[in-house]
Amino acid sequence: QVQLVESGGGLVQAGGSLKLSCAASGRTFTSYIMGWFRQAPGKEREFVTAISWSGSNTYYTDSVKGRFTISRDNAKNTVNMYLQMNSLKPEDTAVYYCAANPTGRYYYRSDMYYYWGQGTQVTVSS
Secondary structure, eight states, X not given: OOEEEEEOOEXXXXXXXXXXXXXXXXXXXXXXXXXXXXXXXXXXXXXXXXXXXXXXXXXXXXXXXXXXXXXXXXXXXXXXXXEEEOSOOGGGOEEEEEEEETTSSOTTOGGGOOEEOOOEEEEXXX
């Protein structure tokens, strides 16, 4: 059974930092793109960042470039993915989801991600 479990969310003041983790298990994730999406209250889920299988390619939405860093560690049937978030802003407040995309393409499209975690809340106070 495939599981993606996020952790590391919480409440932080503007300008602060948080590090999210995602533990993916239950199958081989070879060639999978891994990504983070977020959903703020009353808004649609949006792409935040993604990373290729090897980690050599990373992608960020414009609003987080220079502030967020994605990384991953691969093992045979597990993947640990991380999101280091610095210089947080109140507009970063959302539920953050990790997800796995087996297609190798369209890293920014949520419908390309087959597996999802349950989400972790990030709240940035002003």
